[in-house]
Amino acid sequence: MGSTGPTFDPFDNTPELIPLRTAAQAGQWPAVRAWFTGLDSAEKISTGSAVLADIDGVETFLERAAAELPGDPLPRTLLAERYIHIGWDIRSGARANHVSRDQFDQFHAWLRRAEQLLIDVCAEQPAYAPAWTARLLTARGLELGQAEARRRFDRLSAHHPHLYRAQSQLLQQVCPKWGGSWDAAHGFARECATSAPDGTNAGAMVALAHIEHWLDLDGTERTAYLRGVPVRDDLRFAAQVSVLHPSYRPDWNAIGAHSAFAFAFSLGGHSELAAPHFAFLGDRASEFPWQYLGDPKTGFHTFRTSALETRGSAHR
Incomplete structure (x- = not known):
């Protein structure tokens, strides 16, 4: 790699x-x-x-x-x-x-x-x-x-049903910046994750909703948000029923879906949970949501190094 x-x-x-x-x-x-x-x-x-x-x-x-x-x-x-x-x-x-x-x-x-x-x-x-x-x-x-x-x-x-690009477009719409609310955004993301069969990309909407919410916060609130246990557990469940499910078959949106989870877990300080997503990504990433970092390439590299080191130490 x-x-x-x-x-x-x-x-x-x-x-x-x-x-x-x-x-x-x-x-x-x-x-x-x-x-x-x-x-x-x-x-x-x-x-x-x-x-x-x-x-x-x-x-x-x-x-x-x-x-x-x-x-x-x-x-x-x-x-x-x-x-x-x-x-x-x-x-x-x-x-x-x-x-x-x-x-x-x-x-x-x-x-x-x-x-x-x-x-x-x-x-x-x-x-x-x-x-x-x-x-x-x-x-x-x-x-x-x-x-x-x-x-x-x-x-x-x-x-x-369950078209990834359509879901991600409506998710933007239901966020507060386009006239929606956080209840609507998280509700829609959960609806996408739970209504889809296990093993699709739809669970990534949960990660994207949390990333948008994180982006809207300032200072210590922003830092604390993705570190919170409820958010971590929400992300973990969404990953398990979607891109980490045994029936998952990667498609053209797999890089975007894994990027969303890798980003959210990493910013929340959950390196060990980010690790399987980075292992899938290797040297590939989607522009969104990494563009939310000032320097997407360096941010990705730093987070990936941390996640894969965590994974390595767990297997020693």
């Missing part, structure tokens, strides 16, 4: 995504479409959509494809994801009081363009999960409210 890790690059962590990047950078819509057509789950399509949206310039060939294939939900959904990404880049990840009026105006304009595409797709294909997932992002950015966001999530879940 390297000592410099980790890599946060999705293409390093999930090599199956590399052909998508190659096709997208070459502007080859037929190859992009073939890649998506070859996927076997709504979860993978949604992951691919998010990755494609982060590649500069793809809107050019996606706009052409959407115009040429008016009945196909894929190009319009991918184009909407790209518009959402462009808008969010302009807005930035800052809290609302640090975002200018002009930034907000541009942000909302891009999101409205995306929303119009997605409304049509969902009307034509009510069970099309990638479009409903993208509409969770537009609902949040356009501030359409808790009830509307939940309605969209429920429409999606009726056809595709």
